[in-house]
Amino acid sequence: QVQLVQSGGEVKKPGASVKVSCAASGYSFTKYGFNWVRQAPGQGLEWMGWVGSGNGNTDYAQSLQDRVTVTTDTSTRTAYMELRNLTTADTAMYYCARTNSFGGSNRPWYSDSWGQGTLVIVSS
């Protein structure tokens, strides 16, 4: 079965960077992409960006474009999200989610499997 396992929680200081991993199993890795979505405490879902596992194409939320990078490593079947220059406003649960396109390899898509989440706390 499809499984996405994320790396453990992190505590970072303002100005630092964090890199979250998402290890995939149970399906053909390069046929699907990954969304990264975050959720601040008590808040809704915020899309951060997408990466295509087969072609490495990316798409980012404009508000985060200068600070976030999403990548995949097909040899280890792992997706990564790196967020730089952290502030306290980046404290959130971070989720990876497999994207299944309605046709082709790009949008529109839906996220049919999600990782368990990685809590990132930014505090001085």
Add this chain to the structure above:
Amino acid sequence: DIRLTQSPSSLSASVGDRVTITCRTSQTVSSFLNWYQQIPGKAPKLLIFGASALQSGVPSRFTGSGSGTYFTLTISSLQPEDFATYYCHQSYNSPDTFGQGTKLEIK
């Protein structure tokens, strides 16, 4: 960006009730509208994709409908495990956007 507005933002209902949540989009998304359920402390779970397609393993009491800019999620007979927060989502245009969520609580 396409804005998604859900209503209501919160809803109290009883086991066995029929409830409907709406999602309006600021521009057409054709039929490319998805619904997720999130139980507190858990990751979101896909319920409906493409406005009306039921994700494998999701009970048939969940139905989705709509197209263009108006969509609904209906739960025909609420079960105790359905009390959660529900989000609509579009990926028709970049960036992906989510509704603000509808919290379904036990009356």
